[in-house]
Amino acid sequence: MNMLTDPLRAVREEDAFDLVRLDAFLKAQVPGLEGVPQVHQFPGGASNLTYLLAYANREMVLRRPPAGAKSKAAHDMLREAGIMAALRNSYPYVPRILARCDDDMVIGGDFYVMERLHGSILRRDLPASLGLDAAGVRQLCLGFVDRLVELHRVDPARAGLADLGKGEGYIARQVSGWTERYRQAMTEGADACDDIMAWLDTHRPAHDNGRCVIHNDYRFDNVVLHPDDPLRIIGVLDWEMATMGDPLMDLGGSLAYWVQADDDPVFQSFRRQPTHEAGMLTRAEVVAYYGERTGRDMPSFDFYEAFGLFRLMVIIQQIYRRFALGQTTNPQFAGFGDAARYMGQRCRRVIARTRG
Secondary structure (H helix, E strand, C coil): CCCCCCCCECCCHHHCCCHHHHHHHHHHHCCCCCCCCEEEECCCCCCCEEEEEECCCCEEEEEECCCCCCCHHHHCHHHHHHHHHHHCCCCCCCCCEEEEECCHHHHCCCEEEEECCCCECCCCCCCHHHCCCHHHHHHHHHHHHHHHHHHHCCCCCCCCCCCCCCCCCHHHHHHHHHHHHHHHCCCCCCCCCHHHHHHHHHHCCCCCCCCEEECCCCCHHHEEEECCEEEEEEEECCCCCCEEECHHHHHHHHHCCCCCCCCCHHHHHHCCCCCCCCCCCCHHHHHHHHHHHHCCCCCCCHHHHHHHHHHHHHHHHHHHHHHHCCCCCCHHHCCHHHHHHHHHHHHHHHHHHHHC
16 A cells, blocks of 8 residues: 655745754764755644655654744753653664754754654544555554553663653642643733633642653654554654653543544544544543553543643644744744634533533
């Protein structure tokens, strides 16, 4: 079957870098590179930027922060590369790191280069060329959840990641941290969200499991499917927000992006992965299956769902603030202010459900 990959584009002017310096650096780090690389940009880049480097004899992927990035936690390339390098032996879905750079003189900031995984990445709709019926879609969905379960089973000490996070108290730190990030990201006309932030603070679970490796951005468009077997996940990408934390927070964050078939038309317009397809689990079914696979007693999931939506709202608002300040001219960000306000409405629906 044909391999489904993201369409590449020319590098946006604001995202360009010195190719001569990069080429010299990489040839000193990665033996055997031939020629001068062709550089293309992947179409994402709402958070960090991703490029394909195509040498005559090898393809690689470069990751770097966007211009004007202020959040160190979300744009620390060397931290992300370090986590990936350590985790790979325990979790084989992590791409291999080939080079890391902390010299601003090369391309203007920290970056890393990793192997390119050839396979399919799912976006808004499920391609017919995959040949999956509803039963196949269900197996794909179950495998997707299984890979998250496997990550949460990784022994942090054996992976060399015992010092990755601060342990217990993760949920409290997340609530206070994302509350502060939202306040810092405010723009004219933004939803104040004081009620949402107060509810999250007063309803957070008293205890959490803060000693689990979590991805923090686990979605279908961050996994790579085998080019000849779409039911087999061969890679998990975008580890920029990975940390040690509570696994139910990781699951809640993932489900914030889970637009199912019966969601309202506005949320349907947000959909960036094929979670609406016949055979896909609903959000409630994902939670139940995760509990079954982990043997975890799943409490009411409302807090985790509401926090996942709020955190996504903050991310959207942070990006919109960069656009509003002229730090990026990417036109896809122009509507992110409205999107953030809508996410606040979804948070309130979950909160209202808990009072019903």
